[in-house]
Amino acid sequence: MNKPLFLRIVHRLSTEVPYFQATEDAAGRRSLSPLQKCTAAIRQLAYGGGADTVDEYVRLGETTARKCLHKFTAGIIHLFADQYLRRPTPEDLDRLLRDGEERGFPGMVGSIDCMHWEWKNCPTSWRGMYSRGTGKPTMVLEAVASHDLWIWHAFFGAPGTMNDLNILDQSPVFDDIVEGIAPQVNYYVNGREYNLAYYLTDGIYPKWATFIQSI
Incomplete structure (x- = not known):
């Protein structure tokens, strides 16, 4: 996947899907970034690896990586299905x-x-x-x-x-x-x-x- 396409996907997800939006906790610490979450999901899809294979690469635990994958695929279907994932009109x-x-x-x-x-x-x-x-x-x-x-x-x-x-x-x-x-x-x-x-x-x-x- 080329960089412009990846960044376009990250931008759409981070602006329209609440799960991918960066937040802060009560102590002012920022949550995982949209880049981390999207990278974790795409690596699982691209390499066919388990959720525990991205823990060191993007600093995500197994449970969080699995949730990123679920939210990512649901977000792609919701945001891009009308334009790309369909038969020709x-x-x-x-x-x-x-x-x-x-x-x-x-x-x-x-x-x-x-x-x-x-x-x-x-x-x-x-x-x-x-x-x-x-x-x-x-x-x-x-x-x-x-x-x-x-x-x-x-x-x-x-x-x-x-x-x-x-x-x-x-x-x-x-x-x-x-x-x-x-x-x-x-x-x-x-x-x-x-x-x-x-x-x-x-x-x-x-x-x-x-x-x-x-x-």
Whole structure:
């Protein structure tokens, strides 16, 4: 995470979530700073460590670190869900289609792919289900991202032994299309009209109308 983004998150939380606001006790001693609390939460999320792993780094006890993580995730959902943690609106879809067409991909609404995240503290009894190749247990994240790195679809937690196709079979990425509530899309390529938006993918994905393998 870059510094401007981190400071932006800290600022929003410290001004709009009471738990992250610095206070003083009766003796005039200041409480933990918003930087300490946010750093503790992000380190737990980034490294997958327990609440007792940040005690020396940010001077927080295990109970306080766990509470920081809970308040941080709740605050992120409350403050940023309407802007970031959501599916595209019709206005967003128009913008994505316009941006894609300007870059030579009419009808493209994003790139889809899967990535493996190492699970450092995976329970021993689950290691076989979450390990493949290197033997290190991983969880898989399926994501759709636009050219400006807006990740508007994320399906996380599938065992690391699964590949992109197994995960696609479980993913809700096409639920709107299956249920018939997906926004209508119309665009032309070589004089032919199409009404399904598509994703850019790599070669493992099937030859569906909603997937175009990148060159």
